[in-house]
Amino acid sequence: MLPVGYYIALSAILFTLGALGVLIRRNSIVIFMSIELMLNAGNLAFVAFARAYQSLSGQIFVFFIMAVAAAEVAVGLALIVAIFQTKRSIDVDQLNTMQG
Amino acid sequence: MTSELILFFILAIVAVASAVGMLLSRNAVYAALYLILNFATVAVFYLMLSAAFISLVQVTVYAGAIMVLFLFVIMLLGAEHTGRLSESGWMFWTPIVLGAVLAVEALYIILRQWKAIPATQAAGSDFGAPAAVGLELFQNYLLPFEVTSVLLLVAMIGAILLARSKKA
Structure with missing residues (x-):
């Protein structure tokens, strides 16, 4: 069994890459994918600590995070589709006005 | 190992x-x-x-x-x-530098706290098995589980409302 610190370090690296993706990409779908990457990095840390403390609560939290992520993706992608129907673009640089 | x-x-x-x-x-x-x-x-x-x-x-x-x-x-x-990716150079490089700073900070803290992270013992064979997770879920986390179902229902209705065509 590897030390849990390895998994935590990997989780930190993946989270950083996700945060970087939100900052450098301009396509809102790819930004959304980066948010999923960050959620996934958090899940990895949860599972690693659940293993370290021999407690199943961490895994239950991951289960709930996955349910929330699924709900978030459904609503978020519906929002992106609605924005595309009005603005004909999903580039975040073009979405600088709230009104139609 | x-x-x-x-x-x-x-x-x-x-x-x-x-x-x-x-x-x-x-x-x-x-x-x-x-x-x-x-x-x-x-x-x-x-x-x-x-x-x-x-x-x-x-x-x-x-x-x-x-x-x-x-x-x-x-x-x-x-x-x-x-x-x-980004229109100008600084909009690309500033996030890269900030992300590198974030990663270095996180790894530094993990390395400093390496001793504080508990050593892992061998887990029982049923640790993380579906039966064990299900028991934990329905014994200790029943209310959050039910609230999650409401959340998923709300998300489903919201997605349908947002994505339906305006003419209908």
């Missing part, structure tokens, strides 16, 4: 490389496929951490359902070509 270490590092390289590939790919479909690869490797990490149930949920829900939804939307909108 050593074979596990080798497996961990190979998979870690695949995970980080697929995340970087997702960040830099010009085509949104490629980005989604890189992300599926990343989720699959993380599912293997879950197996190594004796979380069998979570690992399979990761494959079916994340790599399966959620990414299929992403691919549907990308192809529905015809938005494969994502174009440039």
